[in-house]
Amino acid sequence: MLxxxxxxxxxxxxxxxxxxxxxxxAIEREDWGSGFRDTHTPEFIALNPNAMVPVINDQGFVLWESNTIIRYLANRDNALHLYPSAPRHRARIDQWIDWQATDLNKSWGYVFMSLVRKSAAHQDADALQQGFHQWVAHMTILEQQLQKTGAYVSGDEFSLADIPIGLSVNRWFETPLAHPDLPAVSAYYDRLNSRPGFRLYGRNGTP
Structure with a gap:
């Protein structure tokens, strides 16, 4: 049990x-993080010195960093349908996974903290507007990619890249703002709904 x-x-x-x-x-999950068990305790720091979730323990093999974990699991299970071994195909998937973790995530940080978390430290109108424009710019990059593939972020088939990207798209639609028309992104979001895993975990962690 993982x-x-x-x-x-x-x-x-x-x-x-x-x-x-x-x-x-099959998994066994424990609640850690804000609102639950404190990740800054010695018990958790022994698992991840960064005091951040997620962490997995696979029969004594402890691993942190979400994108590293999903790559490990795909490799462990030889899931070539999600993470193919061909170097160029895999590199294209890795490119979008890494883009989500760096460029895309950074673009929505201020807006999310302001409009969803209601953080008092993130209520500057100019910074909010700037953050909104940055987020739109990155979602437009995704729109162009999805127009090109006509299906999923790295090509015709669902891949490991669609998991982090799909979750970020969920965050886009769940944040209360005036969303510009991005038809390929909207169609992609609807397409993800056909997957049971997305229905379970894609919409803010609730079915």
């Missing part, structure tokens, strides 16, 4: 949970 440490509402924990659903991996 142990997963982290609350189900965390976007990074949900990457792992959705991947496990795609691979039909």
């Amino acid at each position: 142990q997963v440490f982290g609350k189900a509402s965390s976007i990074n924990v949900r990457k792992v949970l959705w991947t496990c659903a795609e691979l039909q991996i």
